[in-house]
Amino acid sequence: MGAGDGIGDGIGDGIVVASVGVGAQRYCSGHAQLPDRARNIATAGVLLIGFRPLPGLIVMQVWMRRLDLLDLSHASVRMGLRLLLGIVLFALGLWLAARIANLMRRALRRARVEPTLIPFLRNSLYGALIVLVAVSVLGFLGVPTASLVAAVGAAGLAIGLALQGSLSNLAWGVLLILFRPFHTGDWVDAGGYSGSVEAISLMHTTLVLADNRVVVIPNAKVGGDAIVNYNRRGTRRAQVQVGIGYGEDLARALQVLHDMLVADARVLSDPAPSVYVAALGDSAVNLTLWAWAQRADWWPLQQDLPRRVKETLDAAGISIPFPQRELLIRRMPVAARADRSAR
Numbered sequence: 001m002g003a004g005d006g007i008g009d010g011i012g013d014g015i016v017v018a019s020v021g022v023g024a025q026r027y028c029s030g031h032a033q034l035p036d037r038a039r040n041i042a043t044a045g046v047l048l049i050g051f052r053p054l055p056g057l058i059v060m061q062v063w064m065r066r067l068d069l070l071d072l073s074h075a076s077v078r079m080g081l082r083l084l085l086g087i088v089l090f091a092l093g094l095w096l097a098a099r100i101a102n103l104m105r106r107a108l109r110r111a112r113v114e115p116t117l118i119p120f121l122r123n124s125l126y127g128a129l130i131v132l133v134a135v136s137v138l139g140f141l142g143v144p145t146a147s148l149v150a151a152v153g154a155a156g157l158a159i160g161l162a163l164q165g166s167l168s169n170l171a172w173g174v175l176l177i178l179f180r181p182f183h184t185g186d187w188v189d190a191g192g193y194s195g196s197v198e199a200i201s202l203m204h205t206t207l208v209l210a211d212n213r214v215v216v217i218p219n220a221k222v223g224g225d226a227i228v229n230y231n232r233r234g235t236r237r238a239q240v241q242v243g244i245g246y247g248e249d250l251a252r253a254l255q256v257l258h259d260m261l262v263a264d265a266r267v268l269s270d271p272a273p274s275v276y277v278a279a280l281g282d283s284a285v286n287l288t289l290w291a292w293a294q295r296a297d298w299w300p301l302q303q304d305l306p307r308r309v310k311e312t313l314d315a316a317g318i319s320i321p322f323p324q325r326e327l328l329i330r331r332m333p334v335a336a337r338a339d340r341s342a343r
Contacts, residue, residue: 082142093129168220173201181227181229205222236298238298239288239291276288282323
């Protein structure tokens with residue numbers, strides 16, 4: 001080996017030492033969390049390369065692999081701690097959501113909100129808070145939440161379209177419970193039926209008909225049509241029509257019937273009862289009687305009034321005429337009848 005070869009090998013070794021040393025220095029400066037042992041290994045490897053290149057390179061390669069494993073272990077620990085913290089945050093969020101929902105339930109009870117509506121509102125708020133907590137925790141763990149929110153929105157839209165009828169009943173149930181156009185026990189015309197309200201739920205309304213049949217009406221049908229509530233004001237008007245003959249004393253008949261209404265304890269004095277001439281019929285003067293009563297007294301009074309009107313008029317000697325027709329018969333002369341017969 002000549003002098004030139006020795007000089008070349010020395011220069012090559014110097015370049016290797018400088019390159020590896022600079023690389024190790026940069027790597028160590030970029031990983032400040034490395035322990036002193038790793039730094040010592042790096043220094044020893046650099047020095048060894050300066051004296052024995054091949055063993056030094058092997059030592060540096062092993063050292064680099066150990067550093068990669070060290071970085072991997074640090075990342076795993078950080079990810080594990082982040083996951084554990086996310087679980088703790090989710091559990092804490094569930095606890096806070098339950099507390100907030102329960103506080104709202106107590107507030108609604110103190111505000112005397114309809115009891116049927118309180119569990120629905122409480123559970124709705126609780127579900128919304130859980131979704132908010134879940135999205136927040138996933139964002140904390142590094143999961144992209146934009147695509148997740150879009151997926152949840154699409155799923156909600158699909159479910160809403162599939163349950164359109166049920167959701168419509170649910171929405172109308174909430175509105176009926178909030179605005180209360182009728183209460184339990186009221187007699188109403190709703191959904192094409194007339195009956196007493198037995199129950200109002202979020203999905204349907206139950207009516208008891210006059211013959212004791214029970215009909216269950218979807219709330220969308222109840223709220224989508226006109227509702228007639230006969231008990232909302234607390235009082236109802238009983239009404240009866242009767243006809244008297246044209247030859248009877250009209251003023252006396254009006255007074256007799258009015259006195260009969262005033263004497264009935266079920267008839268209210270305010271509004272006062274009234275009797276008036278409704279129409280002049282073909283064979284009678286038609287009278288109408290109005291009498292106001294409390295809701296509980298209305299039906300017995302309405303059933304009793306026709307009988308009492310008949311008995312009162314009979315006692316006063318005032319007749320209730322039958323339908324009458326007047327027939328006019330003309331007699332034809334005998335000659336005219338014979339002439340018509342000949343034809």
